[in-house]
Amino acid sequence: MQRFVALFESLDRTTKTNAKLEALVAYFRAAEPADAAWAVYFLTGQRLKRLVGTRELREWTAEFSGLPPWLVEDSYEHVGDLAETMALLAPEPGPATDTFALPRLHELVEAKIRPLSGMQDDARKASVFEQWRQLPVTARFLYNKMITGALRVGVSKRLVTRALAQLAGVDPGLTAHRLMGDWQPTPESYRSLLLAEGEGGHDHATPYPFFLASPLEDPPETLGPASQWRAEWKWDGIRAQLIRRSGETILWSRGEERLDGRFPEIEHAAAGLPDGTVIDGEIMAWRGQTPLPFSLLQTRIGRKKPGAKTLENAPAVLIAFDLLEVEGRDLRPRPLRERLELLLDVVEAAGPEVRTSEAVAFDDWNALPELRASSRARGVEGLMLKHVDSSYQVGRRRGDWWKWKVRPYTFDGVLLYAQPGHGRRSGLFTDYTFAVHAGDELVPVAKAYSGLKQAEIDELDRWIRNHTRERFGPVRSVEPMHVFELAFEGIARSKRHKSGIALRFPRIHRWRRDLAVDDADRLADLERLIGD
Amino acid sequence: MNPPNLLLPDAGGLYCPAGDFWIDPLKPVDRAITTHAHADHARSGSGDYHTATDNLPVLATRIGEAAPHHGHDxxxxxxxxxxxxxxxxxxxxxxxxxxRIESDHGTWGVSGDFKRAPDPTCAAFRPAPVDVWLTECTFGLPVYRWPSPAQVVDEILDWWRECRAAGRPAVLFCYALGKAQRLLAELSRHADETVWLHGAMRPLVDAYREAGVEMLPTRLVSEAPKGVKFAGELVLAPPSAAGSTWMRRFPGHSAGFVSGWMRIRGNRRRRGYDRGFVMSDHADWPALLETVSDMGARRVITIHGNGEALAGYLRDQAMAAESWNLRASLGGS
Structure with a gap:
């Protein structure tokens, strides 16, 4: 893993995208396929699951470093990254290990890391301690990352894709496609990533890369003639790709998780589709003619085998809005209007749980704002605007697909708790909890950690340190004094929260220095928004 | 039975009632003992200053000489x-x-700031026995362990070499008093090129030179002819210059920061430095512990920084230890 450590160091030592790209290309050019395959795996954000828990890692760190557990906790709170904390706390390997040659990356992962999942506790600890004793600090940090979770090192999956595409001499869209789905970190898979265009194929389960819309910031009339655009409702569900190939139905989420078995009614309906069909759409909870709130769909997400009661309470459908493949033919380069015509034909063969939705009819741009304003009443997030001649592209490309969401809800909340952030924000108080008034009390309703400028974060961090009332582990309660405007997308009743409500995607809009605590909203103001 | 405290937090520093003086006060007082010239220890406006003879020129550069300065060997x-x-x-x-303060109620030691690693620009820390040791604790967590300065100097030289090969300016951020001069002195053992300085660095570099500290030759960036792009040149600047328009003079530069804080990856990434070099003028965790032991103190009080952890750790080792917050003695915010 000498090369991988060097790659990590060069990625970590620059903030410039081009320098990172160069480092990746140089690494992939030189690395052995067996090692490079694992590098792709980790750098694209995949992780080996259930090897070592974070609680174990803390306990073992205390034992290994000879420090009291509370001091390991304090150190972790300060560093903000457990793998790094451990790497920093353990003594450096002594001179006896100077001759120790770093193992190859694939050897380390396949012979030392993957087997951890099947070991007894004592054996796992012994194996981890063995690596800690041998690996120098940077390798130890990377090892800790690989055994506990994702390796985030300041490169995106997209950048790794670009580097591989550059090396293979193919379009990054093809490389993105090759990396989709259950990509396996084997030398063979790695070699097939580097094939020229037209060489090699895809596994029948491999989904296409999703085409993502960009948020529309300018008024829609800036897009040109309205007749060239199709409007659709923006459904508030789970974006999914339905594949029907080789007599099998495969359902992928946009996060590239296989959803097989979770939505049996959709799979059942899809069984009638001809082989070589791929549909892009949105999974929605749906009854009769009406979409159900996202909170109901949420009851389905975690269930691998939903029971009869769950299926009855939150019946699901796939709203099909694009056709990517028909009769095994890749339709993505064809214009949207053509794909949609074919989609209407194809969906005929499926059951009612796979359905199309009609376009939102509008004659000119002036009609759209009013339609958009009706989104909440219809249970949708807003409008999608798609150019009728648009091809189906890879990832988030501006120009042909836009999302024009309804404006979010907002409320004014009081900062009540803060805790340090992680990664780039480690050591700063950046994770906040906000409350609203309920009688004489302040009741927490939302956690949020984005939306402030760095200068504001720094200022708030200093203030929090000087105005801490109590500490609960890493969490501090502060004097109720600062009011923030928060935005959110939806609200539902919740038994799990003291406030009785749960907000969807809360985030900080701005610091309302002009407001005092008394000016913050009341719980009743939020409850009124629940549409049940 | 403990004797009464010889010192107590006051005016952002420590007050000694028996001697009627303050150590490193942040507010003007009648009589101050100043450990060193950093702004969080030395402030103008006091009536009378006692400090080390060696510190006189640096202190004068920082706070002026409106009040009498008494030098002590x-x-x-x-x-x-x-x-x-x-x-x-x-x-x-x-x-x-x-x-060190000796009194009828025992001997107390106040650290100011200190380190145990070698530094060519200053005399090494000299331990002496005390009953009570008030230790700074800027890096008071076990994650702070410094690599040897020689190793870090090598890393800096390598980075400078890489920048030179790539034709990029190498902009190295560091504190203007202490770290900048230490770097110039360390580098003078391996190089002889002229280093460019941000204007804020100059008076202190001059003061060190006049005191006889050997350093690389320096020139002010503002004295460079117009159009010079500083390709492959080393530039020292205070952290406050990062992100300012002044940085436009160094197109395509690589930015490094020399500080103990660079031991933590998140600190470096958050500030957007390309490179972090772990070199500090403060004691790391092992040196804090080593010094507690070298001073032979029966009681330890942590001041300045992350003191709770060190005090707690010492208490776990059955020592009398507590943490004092000197800033709180300023009152208000």
Missing amino acids: WGRPFDLGDVRVTLFPAGHIFGSSWV
């Missing part, structure tokens, strides 16, 4: 009120001291 006691004061070198920056 290291290891030579002087009396203030009912106590006897001795300054010893602290190894932090040129002219920095720790303060």
Whole structure:
């Protein structure tokens, strides 16, 4: 893993995208396929699951470093990254290990890391301690990352894709496609990533890369003639790709998780589709003619085998809005209007749980704002605007697909708790909890950690340190004094929260220095928004 | 039974009632003992200053000479009120001291800031026995362990070489008093090129030079002819210059920061530095512990920084230890 450590160091030592790209290309050019395959795996954000828990890692760190557990906790709170904390706390390997040659990356992962999942506790600890004793600090940090979770090192999956595409001499869209789905970190898979265009194929389960819309910031009339655009409702569900190939139905989420078995009614309906069909759409909870709130769909997400009661309470459908493949033919380069015509034909063969939705009819741009304003009443997030001649592209490309969401809800909340952030924000108080008034009390309703400028974060961090009332582990309660405007997308009743409500995607809009605590909203103001 | 405290937090520093003086006060007082010239220890406006003889020129550069400055040689006691004061070198920056106070109620030591790693610009920390040791605790967590300065200097030289090969300016951020001069002195053992300075660095570099510290030759960036792009040149600048329009003079530069804080990856990434070099003028965790032991103190009080963890750790080792917050003695925010 000498090369991988060097790659990590060069990625970590620059903030410039081009320098990172160069480092990746140089690494992939030189690395052995067996090692490079694992590098792709980790750098694209995949992780080996259930090897070592974070609680174990803390306990073992205390034992290994000879420090009291509370001091390991304090150190972790300060560093903000457990793998790094451990790497920093353990003594450096002594001179006896100077001759120790770093193992190859694939050897380390396949012979030392993957087997951890099947070991007894004592054996796992012994194996981890063995690596800690041998690996120098940077390798130890990377090892800790690989055994506990994702390796985030300041490169995106997209950048790794670009580097591989550059090396293979193919379009990054093809490389993105090759990396989709259950990509396996084997030398063979790695070699097939580097094939020229037209060489090699895809596994029948491999989904296409999703085409993502960009948020529309300018008024829609800036897009040109309205007749060239199709409007659709923006459904508030789970974006999914339905594949029907080789007599099998495969359902992928946009996060590239296989959803097989979770939505049996959709799979059942899809069984009638001809082989070589791929549909892009949105999974929605749906009854009769009406979409159900996202909170109901949420009851389905975690269930691998939903029971009869769950299926009855939150019946699901796939709203099909694009056709990517028909009769095994890749339709993505064809214009949207053509794909949609074919989609209407194809969906005929499926059951009612796979359905199309009609376009939102509008004659000119002036009609759209009013339609958009009706989104909440219809249970949708807003409008999608798609150019009728648009091809189906890879990832988030501006120009042909836009999302024009309804404006979010907002409320004014009081900062009540803060805790340090992680990664780039480690050591700063950046994770906040906000409350609203309920009688004489302040009741927490939302956690949020984005939306402030760095200068504001720094200022708030200093203030929090000087105005801490109590500490609960890493969490501090502060004097109720600062009011923030928060935005959110939806609200539902919740038994799990003291406030009785749960907000969807809360985030900080701005610091309302002009407001005092008394000016913050009341719980009743939020409850009124629940549409049940 | 503990005797009464010889010192107590006041005016952002420590007050000694028996000697009627303050150590490193942040507010003007009648009589101050100043351990060193950093702004969080030395402030203008006090009536009278006592400091190490070596520190006189640096202190004058920083706070002016409106009030009398009394220089004292290291290891030579002087009396203030009912106590006897001795300054010893602290190894932090040129002219920095720790303060020993002997009284009928025992002997107390106040660290100011200190380090134990070698530094060509200043006298090494000299331990002496005390009953109570008030230790700075800027890096008071076990994650802070410094690599050897020689290794870090090599890393900096390698980075400078890489920048030169790529034709990019190498902009190295560091504190203007202490770290900048330490780097110039360390680098002078391996290089002889002229280093470019941000204007804020100049008076202090001059003060060190006049005191006889050997350093690389320097020139001000503002003296460079128009159009110079500083390709492959090393530029020293204070952290406050990062992100300012001044940085436009160095197109395509690589930015490094020399500080103990760079031990933590998140600190570097958050500030957007390309490279972090772990070199500090403060004691790391092992040096804090080593010094507690070298001073032979029966009681330890942590001041400045992350003190709770060190005090807690010492208490776990059955020592008397507590943490004092000197800033809180300022009142208000």
